Amino acid sequence: MPRTHARTLTLRAAGTAFVVELTEPVPRVLHWGADLGDPAEAAAALALTADAAVLDNALDEPRRFTVWPTERDGWSGTPAQEGHVAGGGAAPGPLLTGSRHEEFPGGGGEIGLTLTDPGTGLDVELTYHLEPSGVLAAGAALTRAAGAGPQPYDLARTTTLLPLPGRATELLDFTGKWSRERQPQRRPLGHGGHVREVRRGKPGLDSPYLLVAGVPGFGFRGGEVWAVHIAWSGDQRYLAERLPEGAGAHAAVLGGGELLRPGEIRLAPGDTYRTPVCHFAWSDAGLDGLADRFHALLRARPGHPRTPRPVVLNSWEAVYFDHDLDRLRRLAERAAEVGAERFVLDDGWFTGRRADTAGLGDWYVDADVWPRGLGPLADHVRSLGMDFGLWFEPEMVNPDSRLARAHPDWILGPARGRGPTSRHQYVLDIAHPDAWAYLLERIDTLVGEYGIAYLKWDHNRELHEAVHGPHDRPAGHAQVDALYRLLDELRARRPGLEIESCASGGGRIDLGILQRTDRVWTSDCNDPVERQAIQRWTGQLLPPELMGTHVGDAESHTTGRVTDAGFRLATSLFGHAGIEQDLTRCTPQELARITAWTALHRELRPLLHSGRQVRADLPDDAALLHGVVAADTRAALYCWARVATSPDAQSGRVPLPGLDPARAYRLRVRTELGLPALHQTAGPAWFEAALAGWVTVPGAVAVRAGLPMPQLNPGQALLIEARAAG
The missing domain is CATH 2.70.98.60 (alpha-galactosidase from lactobacil brevis)
Structure with a gap:
């Protein structure tokens, strides 16, 4: 039956x-x-x-x-x-x-x-x-x-x-x-x-x-x-x-x-x-x-950023804890001159914070360093046409802080006594009603007082022995719930406020936090060799406009590797772009190149922040081809990059993924960031022509057959633009 x-x-x-x-x-x-x-x-x-x-x-x-x-x-x-x-x-x-x-x-x-x-x-x-x-x-x-x-x-x-x-x-x-x-x-x-x-x-x-x-x-x-x-x-x-x-x-x-x-x-x-x-x-x-x-x-989220993502200057690798109004004014002026649209003051502005060993939790402007508060800097930043952002790490506390001494019961840890610090920090029990209310009042007050448009919200240490109360009840779930409520309340009070999720770089990137934030700090590492891979795979979940991608110094502050300026600039183009270096020490030539890069980013930003991400499958991990293609396939920007040498002397034909095989495309090499160092006597004919102007190629050839790529030296990158012909 x-x-x-x-x-x-x-x-x-x-x-x-x-x-x-x-x-x-x-x-x-x-x-x-x-x-x-x-x-x-x-x-x-x-x-x-x-x-x-x-x-x-x-x-x-x-x-x-x-x-x-x-x-x-x-x-x-x-x-x-x-x-x-x-x-x-x-x-x-x-x-x-x-x-x-x-x-x-x-x-x-x-x-x-x-x-x-x-x-x-x-x-x-x-x-x-x-x-x-x-x-x-x-x-x-x-x-x-x-x-x-x-x-x-x-x-x-x-x-x-x-x-x-x-x-x-x-x-x-x-x-x-x-x-x-x-x-x-x-x-x-x-x-x-x-x-x-x-x-x-x-x-x-x-x-x-x-x-x-x-x-x-x-x-x-x-x-x-x-x-x-x-x-x-x-x-x-x-x-x-x-x-x-x-x-x-x-x-x-x-x-x-x-x-x-x-x-x-x-x-x-x-x-x-x-x-x-x-x-x-x-x-x-x-x-x-x-x-x-x-x-x-x-x-498709209602709260997804709809306005152009502003080019950021973040002060961390420029000054670290050396906060001086005149120096930061000069840095802001250089940032505006090269085309930055947002200035973020990083760690070091609050009471007792001259190093990472003290002060965390005391969210009051340090009167010794900032006798007139942050107003003179914030006002100067806005007078230059940029908005003003500020760094916080609300969920952590230094034992050497007024907060820790006044409220030891606000710190997570076993009743028998807390274990070792990490980064000189303990975890604040933000599910404690009084601790939660303190953070809300302090952050909301500072946002209102200084017209802060953007919060860089950090979270550096991990939660070990995250328990509270005399019976050591687990606190991890309550901690996340309290964080969400805190962010939700701040956004409700300050509808225009933007927030970045940062956690020692990319340690808190998930769709729960992104319901309440506007971008992530992809990694503390600005080394473009590392960043090519980090950004490539972060993009498996996040579109480029949500990924902070900053250009740093020639010598990376995290790896010590020295890289070419064009490679650093090309790598940081594909995201929510920013600058993480002391522009007051740059030469006129370096400033001109960064200015050209910010102009290029603003030109290409509508494409980069709305198109489809594409990544080529290549047999050689030392060479990468990735890009962004417009939803209607009429425009694209590709990055051809090399991070190491390879046994093969030629790349062979490399397809440009995502284009429409039924269209014809004009291709050109964007040279505003300078030409990469090449490992060849002469490049492929199409490449030499694309350096001088547009080259027309059938889409079927570009997508299905592919193009022979120029041979780059390690640590070099090339930008290829495609536009539909006709």
């Missing part, structure tokens, strides 16, 4: 489909990936083919991988929910009690599922929201029922999981360290779990960032890929897991959630825990296709 299929719910957007079947007791995901066409026909066929074989020595009915997988389903992998009630209630058995389904006119929609678990007294509200970009946002709210009894439910972990097909057998995620963030690492997905846990109180410099599963050999421009990103600014857990028996009709699972410390979430009757949103995305166009979806998601 044919089986009667339950009702199916489908969401579709941008070539992606998500299909849920309302089976009982718990629904299951039938499909996540490519749009399969007519939703009714596809859903019926998916439901018909949803059950795998009944295996020997296994459950006597087909295993099903549900939306809230538990052992009741025969799922032996990581469950959706782990916890207990006074040592009991450890076998969740949720039941579907309600559902809703909404499709949006512009594509996408939302599915809501309500589950009730009588054994644990939990109600679970699952939400799947498919954006027009094709990114699926999934999350849950767990509420302890009011009549569930006096004992709290101790929630150990929740994991949001989606199924993967058998062809997704290769994994990509990221690691890193200070000044070398977001370094890719790949491996096969075998049986068992690939788990990345973050226990740093923030995503960290070694953040997994994205966990990508794909077909073998997927690259920037090709291959089918599935990915997850956890939108949470604290401890996290990423997971890809494959069992021999599969996951229902699927082969493996992908997902993640917040990493909770024991006892951190205790749900009394009426209490609710909301999981971080996990953003899932699928693409059949490789990593660039995946990046397209995330960039479209971010650019």
